[in-house]
Amino acid sequence: MGFQQYKEDFVEYLQIEKNASPYTVTFYQDDLDSFFLFLKSEGIKDLKEVNYVVIRIFLTKLYDKKLSRRSVSRKISSLRTFFRMLERNEVVESNPFVSVSLPKKDNPIPEFLYAEELEKLFTVSDLTTPLGQRNQALLELLYGTGMRVSECTNLKLHSLDFSIGTVLVRGKGNKERYIPFGSYAQEALERYMNDGREKLLKKGNGSKDHLFLNARGTELTPRGIRLILNEMVKNSSLTVHVHPHKLRHTFATHLLNEGADLRSVQELLGHENLSSTQIYTHVTKDHLRKIYLNSHPRA
Template identity: 40%
Template sequence: MKQEIENAVIDYLHYIRIERGLSENTILSYRQDLMQFAHFISQKNLNLSDVDHIVVLSWLQKLRQADKSNNSIIRMVTSLRKFFGYLSQEKHIGHNPMLDIKPPKKATHLPAVLSVQEIDQLLAIPIPNKPLGMRNRALLEVMYATGLRVSELINLKMSDLHIELGLIQTVGKGDKERIIPIGEVATDWLTRYFSTGREQLIKGKESPYVFVNDRGKQLSRQGVWKIIKKLVVEAGITKDVSPHTLRHSFATHILENGADLRIVQELLGHADISTTQIYTHISKKRLSEVYDQYHPRA
């Protein structure tokens, strides 16, 4: 029984990797959710054909009792919906149990955003007279200047840079390519990093990647996360900051300075403008904070 469901999960993951071309991070997320569900139904001695909406609801209830967040449960419902949709399409099951399941409503969550002052504090921390300090300063400047996702940042290649034009070329979600302006300040730090820091890090070897670690290898997602967490602590910033926070801050600050929402959508590489619209809520929240702080009768 357990082998049947696990084999079905493996087949589905192969399908979304080869046929759908989904990213490894997305596939890993699906695998985690579906293997948890596979373990649950194998404990109940059920086959795939035995799974109905009652079984799915009992699994979701178990997640709630384990204090899983609403967003985690929504993600699980999405994973199961796609999985059973695939099984139904391939005629592996007679009835899709997810047709009778409504996903919980997603709570509105405004991501953390750094103020311009906090950005300045953070950017001032790396010591540029050392190779890693120079790399970290250039890395932060590029993230804030372009709003790149961390996956786009670590995969950025030297051939993707068009510094003389002030542009960066990147491939985002769904293999969607976009061109992003980079700005003079970030360009200046990149140029300085190339002439000193990067050369010392790669130690005469060749690497196609813009940002490398202390061994001259491609920087990892975890590596970027650790760098930013360390610098945030040193900057005395108490907000919960991740690499994505710089992307949020980039989008919020250019909107606050009058950028059109469609332009921000293009810069961020969002397929749907509704994803970009969360930043209008952040800007309104910021507007209220400024009003409360400065209006004499607020």
């Protein structure tokens, strides 16, 4: 059996047995493709030949490309899962990636926006135009819920429940969760859905169910959202870089700074493990220290 067939079997395994999201499947396929290219460059035609020495050479080449520890860790995890499938199907006798340890993660403090910076972003959209209404609704929803950009682009009209102010989000592994949103987001969404979205819909033959549409009337993509945010930053004269995940970081940081508990924020973000949410405590500790130093008489 050739590498391509193993790849197809792996994709099927991820989709059916692991219930992996389309984005996870894409990343795993890319990781597998890069590994197969490496094997061909080394003259390795049989996956049974892959051992610890081969893997060390592969990892060395990854580090030579200046890949981050996080990227290398993901590739190791992808290939470990791939060889686990091969071992189960008796293609290989054992999983050679089991003995490979993941590189220690960098734990940079997540970047976030201050309230003053956000206020500038909220004032740049022309709310008399369909695109301006869409951009405002998009910004309000991303900041108001902390959802991932992929979750945002997959939203349908029926995902929103204005009667109780919640949105149903399908996250990683197709896991669903409800996230509440506030009055600012609701006002922006209703304006867009009742006016701007109807006008955009007439421009194309795209999905009539997707919440956010592009200028051609078809569903908005993650890349499209990034371009929109970049344009909004440019129009606001801000000097900071804003990406969708930065709004997610901002959502979590602001909640914790205002007294929300870590478990609640974990649930809102859709993190499977609390450790993923704990990166935000670095920011809040810094915030608390500043308050202490500025407020305590004997600080």
